[in-house]
Amino acid sequence: MEGAAALWRQEPGLTPRELVARLAELAVARDGAAPAAARAEAHEALGSLARSLADRGRIPDKDPLSVRAFLAGLEAGMDGGWLDARADKPKNAMHLLRILHSGLSILEGRGPIIRIEAGPLRDRLMAVRTGAVPLAEVVSEAKDVARRLDAAQATSRLPAEPPDEVARSLLRAGRRRAYATALSTPQVTRWPTRDPQPPVPLPRAEVLAFLDRRPERALLVVASGSHSYGFPSADSDVDTKGIHVAPAAAVLGLAGARETESFLGFEGPVEIDYTSHELGKACRQLLDGNGNALEWALGKVVLREHARAAELRALVRRNLHKGSVRHYLGFSRSLWKEYERGKAETGRGRVKPLLYVFRTALTGVHLLRAGEVEPDLPRLLAEYPRFGAVAELVARKRAGTEKVELADDAPWLPLVAQVHAALDEAHAASSLPDGPAAADALSAWVTDVRLSEG
Secondary structure, eight states: OHHHHHHHHHOTTOOHHHHHHHHHHHHHHHHOOOHHHHHHHHHHHHHHHHHHHHHTTSSSSSOHHHHHHHHHTSOTTOOGGGGSOOTTOHHHHHHHHHHHHHHHHHHTTSOOOSSOOSSHHHHHHHHHHTTOSOHHHHHHHHHHHHHHHHHHHHHOOSOSSOOHHHHHHHHHHHHHHHHHHHHHSOTTOSSOOOOOOOOOOOOHHHHHHHHHTOOSOEEEEEEETHHHHTOOOTTOOEEEEEEEOOOHHHHHSSSOOOSEEEEEEEETTEEEEEEEEEHHHHHHHHHTTOHHHHHHHTOSSEEEEOTTHHHHHHHHHHTOOGGGHHHHHHHHHHHHHHHHHHHHHHSSEEHHHHHHHHHHHHHHHHHHHHSOOOOOHHHHHHHSGGGGGGHHHHHHHHHSOTTOEESOOTTTHHHHHHHHHHHHHHHHHOOSOSSOSOHHHHHHHHHHHHHHHO
16 A cells, blocks of 8 residues: 555656556566456555545545545655544544433433434534534533533433343343254254345435435436345445536536535435546546446446436446456455454454455456346355355345344355455456457547537
8 A cells, every 4th residue: 555655656647547557567576476466456555545545534535536636745755644544533523422422312211322313413423424523622522421421320220230130031041042043953054044134125215315406417326335235234324326427518627527426424314325426537437447337337226317328338338348357356355354454353253344355256256257247245146156155144234234243254264265266267267358348439428428418
């Protein structure tokens, strides 16, 4: 990650694609790495840098061009301190207030705050999360709530300690049930899988109401994330991704059109994470083989589409190529490292990031083998039954929460190396071209859309 940043600061004129190529060349020359593996690692390093800077609030989004703009603005000779996390990370400040208010609610007899309904508290927390509230003001407010929490503890009618007998009774009941299940389970299926329960329905009405108020001229909007991947849980937000067409006057003017529009907030009780790329940016990413852009353009859960969206999909399919392995292999490996880091910190791995490891890799495998973008993990598992044991993780995620953990991940760990090997094999055997085959046709179509739509 630091190497990618250093090289881009030395050669700020490089495009993201050229930076990845230069990093790969250096790795081949320095370490003797295989070219394909070096390119995947370079692509992963650039993605990690973008995510790291975005998480630290240094750039507004995870676009590599935002990384380049940020690096270009650094003073010469500045060390890597800019990679340090901001002390006033708004999301952490929001959670500080949320946890304090939840504790106060428990002590006052109302129970924990799991889902924050519409009202002043939610509005305040969202303002903190977006960075609209200064850190000093948040700290002062947190101290005030903490004082109320101390006062509530002194007068609370709750017992000082949990009732031991209730806890023991619950534990005994759980052990009896687990023992009975173990006796009735054939020993040959030590790690049984189960058919996942139906996924949590997409709250379509709330999402469409939100989209109705968006000012962008949407060409295509799809649901992404867990609702697209086939394993949403009750507390999943709705990832909504789109491609829009900016007015021709904005594109041609000196200021240029904004390339990305985003929103993170609530529509009624539904949390929505919305991102839309302008048509030009989206098509450049599509030609580069960016998996996110492919899944937005060819997404299966369509929420909005213009009459010309079908033309875009047809052109995207004509431009599918092997280069997408860089995204899917690099991203899956990065997610695996994230899973391992989380497990090292807490002692337990979480189901969601492990599912993302398999989902990302198998989508890449299927793209390279079948020439089709399929983000739905249960469908992919049916297509590639050697990874069928992952269905148990899907079941746990659907029945649990975003934070559900694994007491023992041993049954699935060997499959991680196998799925990455399968992606390498699919890349070697793929009949897809090495690069986009109809880039000129896509460019001509973009021009026609701009001229006809104004």
